Amino acid sequence: MKVLLHICCAPCSIMCIETLRQEGIEPVGFWDNPNIHPFTEYRMRRNTLVDYAKSIGLELVLHGEYGLRPFVQTVADHIESRCMDCYRMRFRPAAQYAAENGFTHFTSTLFVSPYQNHDLMLQAANEAAEEFGVAFLHRDFRPYFREGQDKARELGLYMQKYCGCVFSEEDRYKKRKKKPKQEDAQ
Numbered sequence: 001m002k003v004l005l006h007i008c009c010a011p012c013s014i015m016c017i018e019t020l021r022q023e024g025i026e027p028v029g030f031w032d033n034p035n036i037h038p039f040t041e042y043r044m045r046r047n048t049l050v051d052y053a054k055s056i057g058l059e060l061v062l063h064g065e066y067g068l069r070p071f072v073q074t075v076a077d078h079i080e081s082r083c084m085d086c087y088r089m090r091f092r093p094a095a096q097y098a099a100e101n102g103f104t105h106f107t108s109t110l111f112v113s114p115y116q117n118h119d120l121m122l123q124a125a126n127e128a129a130e131e132f133g134v135a136f137l138h139r140d141f142r143p144y145f146r147e148g149q150d151k152a153r154e155l156g157l158y159m160q161k162y163c164g165c166v167f168s169e170e171d172r173y174k175k176r177k178k179k180p181k182q183e184d185a186q
Contacts (some may be wrong), residue, residue: 003027003137004061004101006094006108009045010052011152011159015144016109017058028103029053029060032093034067035086036164042066048158051055064093079167083117086165087124094129095136105137112141112148115163 003020005027007013013029020027031049036042046062053060067089074089075082091108098106108125110116122138129136152159161169 001025001105001137002103004030004094004098004103004106006030006032006090006106006110007049007060008109008164009112009160010049010157011149012109012112013049013052013148014151015148016107017056017138019141019144020107027058027107028104029058030094031062031071032064032090032095032097033062033164034064034071034089036058036066037068037070037166037169039066041160041164044088044158045160045164050157052157061097063097073169075165082165082167084120084124087121088128091121091125091128092131093162095125095134099132099134103134105135107139109141111139112145113144113163114145118142122160128170149169159174 003025005013005020007029017027029049031046033042033045036045050060050062052058071086071089074085080083087110090110091106094106094108097103106129108121110121111118118140125136126140138173149159
């Protein structure tokens with residue numbers, strides 16, 4: 001089995017790679033994340049992944065570019081339901097690359113996050129697999145999320161605070177504003 005592993009960031013990749021390797025699968029990493037904004041965040045996540053991949057001997061394919069305009073154009077008419085388009089924007093290139101480069105399967109580190117919509121991701125991944133004629137290797141990595149985050153902290157990896165899209169960053173700040181300040185709660 002030759003597996004292409006779409007990677008959203010180094011911290012999320014840790015346990016995905018470890019569990020696949022424990023199964024006897026040596027994945028090839030694949031970076032393509034046009035949803036991550038701003039550019040400084042995109043660059044930090046990409047560079048952290050590049051360094052981490054080198055440190056663990058993971059072959060890594062850097063694919064695609066910073067994609068502010070394509071991402072915004074894709075989700076502009078339905079920002080509140082943007083996640084499906086975001087998943088498709090990442091799984092389609094992964095599936096296409098896998099099919100064109102001799103991989104039998106593809107999967108994604110997005111399946112480690114308890115904050116992502118697992119059912120929508122599964123739908124988008126299966127659509128991409130069917131479109132490009134490559135198998136999707138489904139693994140629910142969520143039970144390993146906290147362990148991976150702890151290992152990322154131990155390694156001193158850059159840890160982001162939002163999924164990557166500028167709208168999720170906005171949501172994060174809105175939620176923070178709604179929480180009462182300590183002095184207000186007394």
